[in-house]
Amino acid sequence: MPGRSVVVRKAGWIASGAAAVLVATGGITYAVTQGDGSADTPSADSADAGFARDMAVHHQQAVEMSFIVRDRTKDEDVRLLAYDIAQTQANQRGMLLGWLDLWNLPKVSSKPPMTWMDMGGMASGEDGALMPGMATNTEMEKLRKLSGKQAEIFYLQLMTDHHKGGIHMAEGCVERCEVKVEKDIAQGMVNAQESEIGLMSDMLKERGAKPRS
Incomplete structure (x- = not known):
């Protein structure tokens, strides 16, 4: 299959890039703890804390x-x-939750998700989709029941939507967050997920499908 080796190479490149970012930012926890000169410890209602919790x-x-x-x-x-x-994303999630611990801030908020982006009223949480791009409970259950090519296509479609929502949130942090290392990581998320969206579009095309939106 001609496109297969291209997909493997692109996936490997993205994985290597993501790993490099994680290695290069090994001092991020220290930087956030000690301060990088760009901001004081964020408040519980700040964009920095909101992004960390929601992402x-x-x-x-x-x-x-x-x-x-x-x-x-x-x-x-x-x-x-x-x-x-x-x-x-598991590694990044651990880092985000670690920042909240270091800032002595709660990991959950009484306010609706996306409030830090002035979108709290828009995140209805209908059927479990709490934030932009998130799959519903019904869609997650459907994915569990599919197999083979059908599961591949549905996963690629769901993850494409998920990445688009994640990019929107990360761009919000780049614009609103105050802690420089957090802004830098958010921009890295944007770059990596945009690359993966392109890869998933190619993979869907190979399977005779396309993104849902």
Whole structure:
């Protein structure tokens, strides 16, 4: 299959890039703890805290979807992509929650998700979709029941939507957050997820499908 090696190379490049970002930012926790000169410790209602809380939840669903599809298909390209996404977002989630601990801030808020982006009233949480791009409970259950090519296509479509929502949130942090290292990581999320959206579009095309939006 001509496109297969291209997909593998692109997936490997994205994974290597993500790993490099994590290695290069090994001092991020220290920088956030000690301060980088750009901001004081964020408040509980700040964009910095809101992004950390909300993106941790957003990432958790991506990790869950990725592990589901790895059990529902034997396609090595999809399994590799799912593994890369799960590992990268699990690591980033741990970092986001770690920042909240270091800032002595709660990991949950009484305010609706996305309030830090002035979108609290828009995040209805209908059927479990708490934030932009998140899959509903019904969609997650459907993914668990599919297998083979059908599972691959549905996962790629769900993850494309998920990444688009994540990019919107990360761009919000780049614009609103005050802690420089957090802004830098948010921009890294934008760059990596835009690349993965392109890869997933190619993978969907190979399977005779396309993104849902």
